Amino acid sequence: QTVVTQEPSFSVSPGGTVTLTCGLTSGSVSNSNCPSWYQQTPGQAPRTLIYNTNILSSGVPDRFSGSILGNKVALTITGAQADDESVYYCVLYMGSGLWVFGGGTRLTVL
Amino acid sequence: QLQLQESGPGLVKPSETLSLTCTVSGASISSDDHYWDWIRQPPGKGLEWIATIHYSGPTYYNPSLRSRVTISVDTSKSQFSLKLSSVTAADTAEYYCARHTRDSGDFYWGQGTLLTVSS
Numbered sequence: 001q002t003v004v005t006q007e008p009s010f011s012v013s014p015g016g017t018v019t020l021t022c023g024l025t026s027g028s029v030s031n032s033n034c035p036s037w038y039q040q041t042p043g044q045a046p047r048t049l050i051y052n053t054n055i056l057s058s059g060v061p062d063r064f065s066g067s068i069l070g071n072k073v074a075l076t077i078t079g080a081q082a083d084d085e086s087v088y089y090c091v092l093y094m095g096s097g098l099w100v101f102g103g104g105t106r107l108t109v110l
Numbered sequence: 111q112l113q114l115q116e117s118g119p120g121l122v123k124p125s126e127t128l129s130l131t132c133t134v135s136g137a138s139i140s141s142d143d144h145y146w147d148w149i150r151q152p153p154g155k156g157l158e159w160i161a162t163i164h165y166s167g168p169t170y171y172n173p174s175l176r177s178r179v180t181i182s183v184d185t186s187k188s189q190f191s192l193k194l195s196s197v198t199a200a201d202t203a204e205y206y207c208a209r210h211t212r213d214s215g216d217f218y219w220g221q222g223t224l225l226t227v228s229s
Contacts, residue, residue, distance in 0.1 A: 036215025038157075045206060046157065051216035089157050091215055097170025099147075099159040099215075 002026045004092050006102035012080045012109055020105045021072040022090030028071035033092040035073035037066060040087045040104075049088075050075060077107075085109045112137040114207050114220030121226050127195045128225055132207030134188045140165045143212050148181060148192045150203040151222075158203075162210075163190055197227045 003025040012018035022035060029035055035053050038046035048057040050066035053073060063078045073092075077084055090102040118130040132146070139146065148160040161181040162170040169181050175194070183190040194201060204222040 034213065034215040036217070038217070045219040045221050046217075048216055048218070052214055055216075057216065091157075091159070091217070093215060097162055097168070098172070099162070101149075101157040101159060104156045 002094065002100070004090065004100045004102040006088075006090060006105045008103070009106045009108070012077070012084075012107065014080060014082060014109055016080050017076065017078045018080060018107065019069070020075045020077075020088055020107070021069060022074070022092070022102050023072035024092070029068065029073045029092060031068070033073075033094070035066070035068075036091050037064075037075045038089045038091070039084075040089065046089060080109050082109050112209065112218055114209065114218070116205060116207050116220050116223035118205065118223050118225055120224065121228060122197055123229050124198055124227055125196055127193055128197050128201070128227075130192045130205055130207075130223065130225070132190050132192075132220060134190070134209075137209075139183065139188045139190065140185050142166075144209050145212065146181075146183065146190045147208040147210060147217065149206045149208055149217075149219075151206070152200070152203040160194075160205075161192065199227050201225070202227045 005023045036051040037049045040046045049060050049064050054066040065076045067074050087104045087106050089104045113135045115133045122128045145162050147162045163181045178195045180193045206222045207220045208217045210217045
């Protein structure tokens with residue numbers, strides 16, 4: 001069974017740049033997986049940041065960006081701010097109508 | 111503006127069947143380009159996709175839950191629903207309904223409803 005992998009945790013300094021990744025235990029992530037990223041703060045529903053690899057969701061600041069990075073997909077935050085401290089999830093489309101979420105990355109800004 | 115509102119019992123007993131409903135407003139549930147989803151999140155854990163339905167009928171299920179899950183749609187009420195049978199404590203979670211666009215991972219989320227399984 002293929003699992004979607006994410007770093008469990010990451011830290012970044014305020015104003016710094018951080019790249020979170022999302023991969024597969026077997027195979028490479030591609031645009032056909034419709035890779036998408038969500039931000040979740042405690043007690044809130046997830047918020048879409050990036051969908052289909054690199055499309056910025058409406059209202060999301062452009063310091064968030066998405067890309068393919070080797071055999072993974074990446075979410076880059078440029079100029080990190082204190083309120084970026086959240087859990088970030090990716091989701092991949094596995095075909096036949098099936099979606100799989102990664103385990104999430106807890107980002108600390110300090 | 112699309113709004114998704116989950117509703118459910120809040121508490122169910124082990125071995126029972128849970129039923130959740132999502133009411134859609136601000137957009138048509140009968141859109142050819144959109145699919146309707148259930149996603150859950152156990153307390154302190156990550157997200158798990160459960161199932162998807164299109165108003166015209168096609169359904170898709172997480173293989174790990176397929177034997178216990180049924181998703182359905184009622185276009186006359188602009189609602190879609192989830193039934194999960196033989197629940198255990200492991201099914202305690204925040205349950206979100208969502209919508210995504212065909213060929214896109216752009217999920218639009220409801221606010222979620224907490225479902226606790228306990229005797």
